Amino acid sequence: MTTHTRLPLLPAALLTLLSVVCCRPAAGPSRPPIPYVRNIISGAEAHGSAAIRGSLAPDVHADIAVIGFEEQCVSCLSSFLSYDGHDNVSGTAVPDGLPDFAGETFCAVEDRINSSCRDLFHSRGLEKTRELPVRLLVGALDTLYHLSPYDLEGLGHKLPAKMVVMADPYFCAFDRHDVDTLLRSFGSAVTVLYPIELAVEKIAADAAGRSSLTIGVMCDKVHAGTPVYGNIIADAGIKGADVYAQSVAGSPDPFIDFLDKYAADSLRRPFDYIILDDPSLNPVLVEDGCARVSSVMSPESMTYSRHISKEGFKLLNVSDILMQTCFRALRRENLFTHNIAYPSAYTYVTVPSPEENAAQDNIWLIPSTSYVQD
Numbered sequence: 001m002t003t004h005t006r007l008p009l010l011p012a013a014l015l016t017l018l019s020v021v022c023c024r025p026a027a028g029p030s031r032p033p034i035p036y037v038r039n040i041i042s043g044a045e046a047h048g049s050a051a052i053r054g055s056l057a058p059d060v061h062a063d064i065a066v067i068g069f070e071e072q073c074v075s076c077l078s079s080f081l082s083y084d085g086h087d088n089v090s091g092t093a094v095p096d097g098l099p100d101f102a103g104e105t106f107c108a109v110e111d112r113i114n115s116s117c118r119d120l121f122h123s124r125g126l127e128k129t130r131e132l133p134v135r136l137l138v139g140a141l142d143t144l145y146h147l148s149p150y151d152l153e154g155l156g157h158k159l160p161a162k163m164v165v166m167a168d169p170y171f172c173a174f175d176r177h178d179v180d181t182l183l184r185s186f187g188s189a190v191t192v193l194y195p196i197e198l199a200v201e202k203i204a205a206d207a208a209g210r211s212s213l214t215i216g217v218m219c220d221k222v223h224a225g226t227p228v229y230g231n232i233i234a235d236a237g238i239k240g241a242d243v244y245a246q247s248v249a250g251s252p253d254p255f256i257d258f259l260d261k262y263a264a265d266s267l268r269r270p271f272d273y274i275i276l277d278d279p280s281l282n283p284v285l286v287e288d289g290c291a292r293v294s295s296v297m298s299p300e301s302m303t304y305s306r307h308i309s310k311e312g313f314k315l316l317n318v319s320d321i322l323m324q325t326c327f328r329a330l331r332r333e334n335l336f337t338h339n340i341a342y343p344s345a346y347t348y349v350t351v352p353s354p355e356e357n358a359a360q361d362n363i364w365l366i367p368s369t370s371y372v373q374d
Helices: 012-021 037-040 045-052 070-082 117-124 124-143 169-186 195-206 228-233 254-264 283-294 299-307 319-333
Strands: 002-003 062-068 103-111 145-148 155-157 161-164 191-192 214-219 242-246 273-277 312-318 346-350 363-372
Touching: 002 195, 002 228, 037 045, 037 124, 037 169, 045 124, 062 070, 070 103, 070 319, 070 346, 103 124, 117 124, 117 169, 124 169, 124 242, 124 346, 124 363, 145 214, 155 319, 161 319, 169 195, 169 228, 169 283, 191 319, 195 228, 195 273, 195 319, 214 228, 214 254, 228 242, 242 254, 254 283, 254 299, 273 283, 273 319, 283 312, 312 319, 319 363
Parallel strands: 002 242, 062 103, 062 161, 103 346, 145 363, 161 191, 214 242, 214 273, 273 312
Antiparallel strands: 145 155, 346 363
8 A cells, every 4th residue: 555644754663563553453363462451351450350340331321431632532522512413313314403412421531641642652662552542441441530649549430431432543553453352352342433443434335346545634743644544544454545644734724725735745646535534623614625626616626626536536524423423323222321411521631640659551530621512
């Protein structure tokens, strides 16, 4: 697969490792789980093992957890609180004026110890990068949290999450295998969703049998110029695709600017698909730019239409796909609370464990901001 990226942003060692770890083969000797996962499965990591065992059967009254870094979590919570794409009674894809997730509570688990997975890799290596989302998952499925980073004894109680959203693309690329292995080993029924994977699976189904696809990804600055998206796309069975992942954060006309950057990089094949996966971008602006390029009545069409395929080009919004998938999953698994209330949300943030002799990587979750739908 050809991946168009600005490779100097990452060291060669990281590129080599990403090409290996971003694929998720079935569990086996070719891809053993990390030691932290093995220790949870064996019971040597007693706290993690207890958290997973205590969350095997999702409770309808529990929260939906969103795991990631601050901007991702805030954007995701905002979407969940306001999204209205379905009739809440019939489940049909017709807005009814009510939030789709009425009565639900969302819990963000934000990593505030690390700035990004890429920086964590640079500072601590591959194993610790793979370990991070597993530790955050254990926190989301635990029944305990700490009231303060300064009080060793102050504990609060919560229900384990009934569904988990892994918001960062690196989690899908690095750690899907470890999470799958862990939950399957315990027979957990908790659904774990990777937003970018949902969008890529749609492309794989839509483009079945087609070859030589060109896929653009409008992403944030952390993921621009990395092979993460290319590996996730290849892992979904889309072989031989050209993947162009770039950031246009802060642009007043993001779709047009994305095409300008593509042209400036001397790339000529028209896009078959463009994925919107940057929480900082206003999707309305992106969709407006796409509509102008697609319309023969628009002046932008003459300049930019050559950059999008005339054979069924599609723009995919990762956030919308996630909302739709979660709604269907909650209905299918009968996990809606059916409470008559607006959706609400709150946040836990990570702090290093202050306990004496604690392992360096132990983390605490402490409560932070709460939100309600206006």
